[in-house]
Amino acid sequence: MYRVLIVDDDQELALVIQDKLKDLGETVTAAAGYEAINLLKLKTYDLVVSDYNMKDGDGASLAHYCVNHGIPVIVVSSFPENHIKPYLPEDVAFVNKFNAIRGRSLEELALQKIVKKPA
Template sequence: MGTLSPSELSILLVEPSDTQRKIITSRLSQEGISNIQTASNLQDALAIMTRHHPDLIASAMHFEDGTALELLKVIKETDAFCDIQFMLVSSECRREQLEIYRQSGVVSILPKPFSSEHLGKALNATIDLLSNDELDLEHFDVHNIRVLVVDDSKMARNIIRRTITNLGLKLITEASDGAEAIELMKNNMYDLVITDYNMPNADGLALTQYIRNHSQQSHIPILMVSSEANDAHLSNVSQAGVNALCDKPFEPQLVKQLLYSLLDD
């Protein structure tokens, strides 16, 4: 698939408020998007998704018949829907309420009200996830790069896998936490580790410390993808030897730039 433009995107807007639906539809139209369907609740959204497969769902958080998290779960667990991208549009600003969405692989979290810049970045991230744009590396054949993806969230691993697969990386091994990753690294060689920070058994810091101090692959590039807001934690992982930090939900273009920096340095 070549690179899309925003005008080619098909969007399903799921929003219980008539006023908000009109406002968001108008903002999407201003970005050149004309293929917009709307639903006011989860039941209608699922019916529309079954009839017509959108590229992106822009969803509020709460509905009379459930929450956006329930809709997101159906999308991620249904083969027919799993390549639909999901964007949360919410006035919720408490990090603890948004954390589960960050961990679930949403393409973006837009505030209410959002700016044209916010919307443009979210749409571009969606396009990047739907398009194949392989890395053109000077020192590596991108198809031969061995990647270890470490995250306790299967949904988060799926979104990372999809993003880097679109960039041409095909040799991908997954681990559900740092302890499993450490065992894999004892018997396998990798060219890149992409890891979460918060994980059971052994977190991203413990994994980084193992790689840098005890493994036979101490110079392997490490990209940490985390929603961790604690500056002390981030300082610790940087000092431990993480090469690059990327926020959740991460933007494919940023990931591409980081991978160029890590692998073609």
């Protein structure tokens, strides 16, 4: 099983995403980018799923931290992808929040990111 860190300052959305990804293994939530980085320093995670726009530490900074430490990351946002992608590292996946909570696109993408994670 895998360990997934979900980062979103909207607690309700974080819980929805947590519920969607629970079959992957252990899911932990953080309310901000800086909190997430502190958790990443304490434990190993197989995947980070993060909001883009948060009060304390944005998703772009967190995505760069994750990529620099070999942690796959998916950014989830209600902003259009073309507004966010220029600020994210190349290998970061993007999912629109609406699509993330509907259907199975988030779960499928999460599993793909974990499976192709470099050893």
